[in-house]
Amino acid sequence: MDDLMRALETSDASALLTAAEEIHYADLAALYENLDDAERDFFLKTIGPELATDVVAELPYPLIEEALNHFKPAQLRVLLGNLSDDDRVDVFQVVSEDTQRRFFALLGPRDKQLTKSLLKYDEDTAGGRMTTQVGRITADMTVKQAITVLRRDREDTETLARIFVVDEQGRLVGKVRLRDLAFNTWDTPIRDIMEEAGETILASADQEEAARTLSKYDLIVLPVVDEFHHLLGVLTYDDALEILQEESTEDIEKLAAISGEQSEVSYLNTSASQHYQRRVAWLVGLGFVSIASGYVMYRFSGVLEKAFVLSLFLPLVVAAGGNSGGQAATMVIRAMALGEITAGSAMKVAWKEARTGLFLGLSLGLSIAAFIAFILPHLHTAAIIGADFPRLAIAVACAITLQVLSATILGAMLPIAARAIKLDPAVVSAPSLASTVDVSGMLIYFTTAGAILHL
Amino acid sequence: MDDLMRALETSDASALLTAAEEIHYADLAALYENLDDAERDFFLKTIGPELATDVVAELPYPLIEEALNHFKPAQLRVLLGNLSDDDRVDVFQVVSEDTQRRFFALLGPRDKQLTKSLLKYDEDTAGGRMTTQVGRITADMTVKQAITVLRRDREDTETLARIFVVDEQGRLVGKVRLRDLAFNTWDTPIRDIMEEAGETILASADQEEAARTLSKYDLIVLPVVDEFHHLLGVLTYDDALEILQEESTEDIEKLAAISGEQSEVSYLNTSASQHYQRRVAWLVGLGFVSIASGYVMYRFSGVLEKAFVLSLFLPLVVAAGGNSGGQAATMVIRAMALGEITAGSAMKVAWKEARTGLFLGLSLGLSIAAFIAFILPHLHTAAIIGADFPRLAIAVACAITLQVLSATILGAMLPIAARAIKLDPAVVSAPSLASTVDVSGMLIYFTTAGAILHL
Numbered sequence: 084m085d086d087l088m089r090a091l092e093t094s095d096a097s098a099l100l101t102a103a104e105e106i107h108y109a110d111l112a113a114l115y116e117n118l119d120d121a122e123r124d125f126f127l128k129t130i131g132p133e134l135a136t137d138v139v140a141e142l143p144y145p146l147i148e149e150a151l152n153h154f155k156p157a158q159l160r161v162l163l164g165n166l167s168d169d170d171r172v173d174v175f176q177v178v179s180e181d182t183q184r185r186f187f188a189l190l191g192p193r194d195k196q197l198t199k200s201l202l203k204y205d206e207d208t209a210g211g212r213m214t215t216q217v218g219r220i221t222a223d224m225t226v227k228q229a230i231t232v233l234r235r236d237r238e239d240t241e242t243l244a245r246i247f248v249v250d251e252q253g254r255l256v257g258k259v260r261l262r263d264l265a266f267n268t269w270d271t272p273i274r275d276i277m278e279e280a281g282e283t284i285l286a287s288a289d290q291e292e293a294a295r296t297l298s299k300y301d302l303i304v305l306p307v308v309d310e311f312h313h314l315l316g317v318l319t320y321d322d323a324l325e326i327l328q329e330e331s332t333e334d335i336e337k338l339a340a341i342s343g344e345q346s347e348v349s350y351l352n353t354s355a356s357q358h359y360q361r362r363v364a365w366l367v368g369l370g371f372v373s374i375a376s377g378y379v380m381y382r383f384s385g386v387l388e389k390a391f392v393l394s395l396f397l398p399l400v401v402a403a404g405g406n407s408g409g410q411a412a413t414m415v416i417r418a419m420a421l422g423e424i425t426a427g428s429a430m431k432v433a434w435k436e437a438r439t440g441l442f443l444g445l446s447l448g449l450s451i452a453a454f455i456a457f458i459l460p461h462l463h464t465a466a467i468i469g470a471d472f473p474r475l476a477i478a479v480a481c482a483i484t485l486q487v488l489s490a491t492i493l494g495a496m497l498p499i500a501a502r503a504i505k506l507d508p509a510v511v512s513a514p515s516l517a518s519t520v521d522v523s524g525m526l527i528y529f530t531t532a533g534a535i536l537h538l
Numbered sequence: 539m540d541d542l543m544r545a546l547e548t549s550d551a552s553a554l555l556t557a558a559e560e561i562h563y564a565d566l567a568a569l570y571e572n573l574d575d576a577e578r579d580f581f582l583k584t585i586g587p588e589l590a591t592d593v594v595a596e597l598p599y600p601l602i603e604e605a606l607n608h609f610k611p612a613q614l615r616v617l618l619g620n621l622s623d624d625d626r627v628d629v630f631q632v633v634s635e636d637t638q639r640r641f642f643a644l645l646g647p648r649d650k651q652l653t654k655s656l657l658k659y660d661e662d663t664a665g666g667r668m669t670t671q672v673g674r675i676t677a678d679m680t681v682k683q684a685i686t687v688l689r690r691d692r693e694d695t696e697t698l699a700r701i702f703v704v705d706e707q708g709r710l711v712g713k714v715r716l717r718d719l720a721f722n723t724w725d726t727p728i729r730d731i732m733e734e735a736g737e738t739i740l741a742s743a744d745q746e747e748a749a750r751t752l753s754k755y756d757l758i759v760l761p762v763v764d765e766f767h768h769l770l771g772v773l774t775y776d777d778a779l780e781i782l783q784e785e786s787t788e789d790i791e792k793l794a795a796i797s798g799e800q801s802e803v804s805y806l807n808t809s810a811s812q813h814y815q816r817r818v819a820w821l822v823g824l825g826f827v828s829i830a831s832g833y834v835m836y837r838f839s840g841v842l843e844k845a846f847v848l849s850l851f852l853p854l855v856v857a858a859g860g861n862s863g864g865q866a867a868t869m870v871i872r873a874m875a876l877g878e879i880t881a882g883s884a885m886k887v888a889w890k891e892a893r894t895g896l897f898l899g900l901s902l903g904l905s906i907a908a909f910i911a912f913i914l915p916h917l918h919t920a921a922i923i924g925a926d927f928p929r930l931a932i933a934v935a936c937a938i939t940l941q942v943l944s945a946t947i948l949g950a951m952l953p954i955a956a957r958a959i960k961l962d963p964a965v966v967s968a969p970s971l972a973s974t975v976d977v978s979g980m981l982i983y984f985t986t987a988g989a990i991l992h993l
Contacts, residue, residue: 107737109754234721243717244699244758262698265720266689282562298783299564301776303699303758320775321756327779328753331786332872338790339868339968340861350873351886355893362865362894363901366942369861370902371909376853384846391839398831398976401853405860406795406824406969410817413794417787418805431806438810439817446818447825454826487821513794513968514861521853 084110091122096129103130112141115150116352124153132158136165143347144177151178151186160189168194169214169322172201209293210286212326213307213316218246220273222256227269229259244303247314248277255280255306255314283308286315291330294323295422334420337509338413340365365514372518376401379525386529386538392470393532396479399451400486401524405517407443407487408494411436412516415495416508429499433492440491444484452480471536478535482528489527490520539565546577551584558585567596570605571807579608587613591620598802599632606633606641615644623649624669624777627656664748665741667781668762668771673701675728677711682724684714699758702769703732710735710761710769738763741770746785749778750877789875792964793868795820820969827973831856834980841984841993847925848987851934854906855941856979860972862898862942863949866891867971870950871963884954888947895946899939907935926991933990937983944982945975 087102089095103111115138118126127135132154139150139162151174154162163171163186175183175198187195197215204210218236220229233243246264248257257277267276283306284293297305297318304317332345343361346353380387387393415432418424424432455476494516498508532538542557544550558566570593573581582590587609594605594617606629609617618626618641630638630653642650652670659665673691675684688698701719703712712732722731738761739748752760752773759772787800798816801808835842842848870887873879879887910931949971953963987993
């Protein structure tokens with residue numbers, strides 16, 4: 084890696100090529116992100132279209148078009164032809180329409196048709212992520228015939244971990260493992276060693292569902308089929324890894340009220356203006372929601388004026404709602420993402436969270452009540468406060484319990500409600516939930532305290 | 539699945555067995571979680587130790603000991619012997635010490651020694667997650683000899699997607715693909731077709747690092763070695779999937795101030811008291827922190843009394859800090875989890891977040907200022923408020939900008955600081971950050987407003 088950086092600095096093409104060939108393309112792609120324009124040009128031209136194919140396939144999407152524009156048409160033809168079919172579709176999906184047309188003209192007839200047919204599927208479906216480069220044999224072959232077919236295709240095939248058996252119409256009828264070909268005599272009929280095909284997924288299914296199926300059943304490849312059970316391609320374990328990581332990142336970001344698609348580029352290579360764009364909408368929107376809490380506080384200024392000691396615990400009551408609601412929402416959203424909760428379990432979830440919330444509210448409420456009754460009177464500030472400590476303790480504890488209980492139930496139910504109306508449960512971000520229960524917290528606090536303290 | 543439920547209800551053993559054999563063990567394990575005690579006993583005894591092996595390996599950890607206690611020693615011996623070595627170690631790690639001793643007595647001498655040696659590694663290291671069941675050959679074999687060796691071991695081998703070449707001391711020297719064995723003539727020496735071993739990981743390395751390496755380089759198996767490069771075992775792609783999912787869940791939960799280990803049991807099968815235990819500590823702890831905000835508010839009661847209109851925007855200023863700080867912290871924590879940020883980039887992150895925070899603060903501040911200057915005076919409540927609207931707009935906008943800017947920088951820097959002192963960056967949960975910037979928000983708001991409005 085050091086050799087490579089030195090070669091880049093001194094523009095030493097042969098040293099660069101030697102160094103690059105020793106480095107994994109995933110590392111070369113990571114390095115490419117951090118180069119300036121001139122370095123990128125020199126780097127790509129030196130390593131040439133063959134090696135660049137692997138590097139380009141690993142680049143974050145926004146950099147792909149720019150990278151490809153460094154190549155001449157003849158080189159591009161090689162590079163686009165070398166790409167695996169799913170990577171090629173990714174490239175076509177992310178470049179501008181003009182570029183797409185230009186690239187199409189460079190493809191061979193077979194690749195052109197294949198790419199067109201794959202582009203039909205949505206990016207985030209099983210069909211949009213699958214590769215068609217899979218070992219296919221028929222049941223009437225012998226092991227020897229199968230090996231001959233697979234050997235011919237092997238350079239084009241992404242994985243031979245599973246080899247699929249199809250009938251004359253291309254319908255999936257079974258699978259064999261490469262080890263079963265290797266360990267059986269050459270005249271064994273495939274029919275005798277093939278197993279049932281097992282789990283499959285529809286091309287139109289969501290990519291997350293496909294990845295979870297692969298993960299649940301510990302598969303290396305998951306066959307993707309159409310509604311007539313024709314084998315269209317496979318989703319591989321590395322696609323599943325990528326999909327599940329993307330979905331986790333998406334959930335984490337949504338929970339923190341960050342909107343839009345996650346950047347394919349790393350954090351540091353994303354500009355401040357792009358970071359800004361993903362955060363500003365929620366921040367400003369929630370700001371206006373918070374005026375509702377302010378309005379409640381303003382309306383209850385009479386109560387506050389009569390007993391300013393109440394302000395000591397106002398932020399606490401408000402924050403406790405946001406915190407406990409956020410905890411409940413997070414647990415439920417993650418459980419939904421992992422497929423542990425469906426809309427049908429809403430009542431069970433509500434009952435579990437009601438008990439959890441009640442105990443949480445009582446724990447916090449009683450802790451604070453003990454603080455007010457036993458510790459606060461002995462603090463330096465007690466003289467200024469001069470309040471009815473026992474009564475204040477009761478009022479604050481009641482308000483906290485009510486607030487935590489209601490926020491916990493609300494936090495757990497909103498994601499389920501969102502799913503019920505076909506929204507992503509993770510739209511119920513912790514901040515938006517907090518802003519909502521801020522309002523209820525103010526109302527609960529002032530009415531409870533007002534009633535108990537006779538204000 | 540319906541057949542199986544019916545067989546369970548009618549206690550029809552033969553129907554149950556027939557149905558269970560048709561169902562994937564991952565589905566059987568999910569079903570088992572939801573059975574009552576008597577059903578579990580009947581289910582396990584009916585399917586017998588052979589089929590139960592796969593089911594037990596898929597169970598959440600807390601259920602494993604209970605499940606195994608349904609079997610008699612002779613059956614347990616079969617079941618423990620059938621488990622793959624990494625699953626067996628998992629079982630030994632989660633059962634009580636007494637049970638562990640009892641189980642050890644049931645193992646054959648080879649399994650006993652292997653299990654003991656694997657138990658040396660921490661649960662969350664590459665060594666603790668690896669399987670030793672991997673195809674091993676030497677460079678001086680021919681393809682035919684290699685196939686003979688692998689065929690003998692194949693039932694014990696988790697994956698033959700990669701076969702590793704070791705020297706006489708067991709040091710890793712290369713790898714071959716099963717396809718290269720299948721597609722070459724039987725007298726080809728392994729030496730001629732083997733490739734470099736490529737990426738490896740130390741047994742003592744963190745499991746997350748191992749999973750990320752496997753994912754980054756699109757490997758099916760990652761060889762686990764000791765410091766002398768002896769091949770100890772492999773981490774497989776399905777382990778990596780599991781590890782990365784666990785780590786994502788952990789980060790999501792920590793960000794929401796949920797403490798402790800995630801439950802291996804699904805959300806609905808976790809008791810309310812366990813849910814309570816994971817949330818109560820942070821909730822109560824943060825409650826006490828919030829008293830600090832309350833104290834600031836209490837100290838500034840004079841300012842508030844003079845201009846109660848300020849309460850209209852107090853929740854907004856406070857919440858904006860928590861929201862923007864939480865956004866920044868989440869972005870940075872996720873970027874660190876994905877390996878995009880190291881401690882060395884702290885200054886770059888600070889500069890990026892300072893700009894992002896400034897623009898966010900100005901956006902929210904100016905929006906609210908516009909609301910105060912142009913809309914608020916025309917609302918129904920304006921008559922009650924009777925404030926100096928232009929001056930109020932300036933005061934609130936300044937406070938918001940300062941609060942968002944400082945909270946954004948703090949939110950981004952705290953996770954990096956946590957990593958620097960060897961803490962998990964995700965300990966900087968959104969709620970704990972919010973409670974911290976609540977205090978600064980109160981201070982900023984009252985001092986800024988006090989100065990600009992001459993209170």
